Amino acid sequence: MKEIELKMQGQIKRLTNKTFKFDERVAEGWFSAVYFLKTCEIVEEFNPDNVVTMQFFQKNNAVLCGTDEAIALLKTFARDPEGLEIYSLKDGDKISPYETVMTITGPYQNFGFLEGIIDGILGRRTSVATNVYNVVKAARTSGIQKPVIFMGDRDDHFTQQSGDGYAAYIGGSTAQATHAMNEWWGKRGMGTMPHALIQLFRGDVVAASKAYHEKYPEDDLIALVDFNNDVINDALSVAKEFGDTLKGVRVDTSRTMVDQYFWRNPDLLGSFDPRGVNSELIFALRKALDENGYKHVKIVASGGFNEDRITEFENQNVPVDIYGVGSSLLKINIGFTGDNVYLNDEPVAKAGRKYRPNPRLEKVE
Secondary structure (H helix, E strand, C coil), X not given: CHHHHHHHCCCCCCCCHHHHCCCHHHHHCCCCCHHHHHHHHHHHHHXXXXXXXXXXXXXXXXXXXXXXXXXXXXXXXCCCHHHCEEEECCCCXXXXXXXXXXXXXXXXXXXXXXXXXXXXXXXXXXXXXXXXXXXXXXCEECCEECCEEECHHHCCCHHHHHHHHHHHHHHCCCEECCHHHHHHHCCCCCCCCCHHHHHCCCCCHHHHHHHHHHHCCCCCEEEECCCCCCHHHHHHHHHHHHXXXXXXXXXXXXXXXXXXXXXXXXXHXXXXXXXXXXXXXXXXXXXXXXXXXXXXXXXXXXXXXXXHHHHHHHXXXXXXXXXXXXXXXXXXXXXXXXXXXXXXXXXXXXXXXXXXXXXXXXXXX
């Protein structure tokens, strides 16, 4: 926990395997591509006195993440890890295409089998961190940063939650859906009510909200108001019941549905796509809350949001206070490559992959 606190305070101490809890089978090569394992065995027999420098890079403007994890992997599973010389950027650093983010120098057979695992760590963590960074940036207008809740628990295998949650934190998300997503950076998961809770109260949003508030009175009450596809009436019903106690309402209307508000006002239709959580619905909800004395109630929007959709909403000044984002943040769109670029102080990089020195790299102790 102390490591996490230091990380959150911006100090340079890196996270270790106390945080990551690696599968011990990494040491056996269980997760390594077989050709890396064979190469280590061949080198051990035919060229054991080698010293290589391996560099890692990718091809996008991105927010780097996964360096602490990769370094901890090396320190845990490399042979003679203290004999390796490692230089690296830090999690959260902005990086450019082809910029070297890490170099490792030492006998190939001592760490070469970890190359693919390191590529995978850096690729996934950097993809998530960059996706979140771009969404958070889109949700910042006129100098005001709107919170982005990371809601990716249902969009990937549960074993990825801790690492993805940490990457989302590095990217700028400050609230996340599960405790596991917060594990590496020392917080707890947050959330209010799902549709399942309202279903168990037979669609009565007020009754479900009452039960929630009685059970968790210390939580900010944020009611989910799209269950009956009548966002404005249900939001007003909950607001009337709770008054100042109601802190917000969440709209999560399916992209296949048109809210009842538009069926009651068909003259509004024809100039926009009325399905799902659309700007006209949010404008109408804000107007209804304000006119009935509930200006303090915030609006949370979720369901299919990504960087482009948030940018569109913000450009239209749609009165969303908080965005909930899930699947779009987990697209793995950044791939890293590790290359041997020096052998015994002589350049050996393959064509097109020359050594790219980077003065920003820091030596890892």
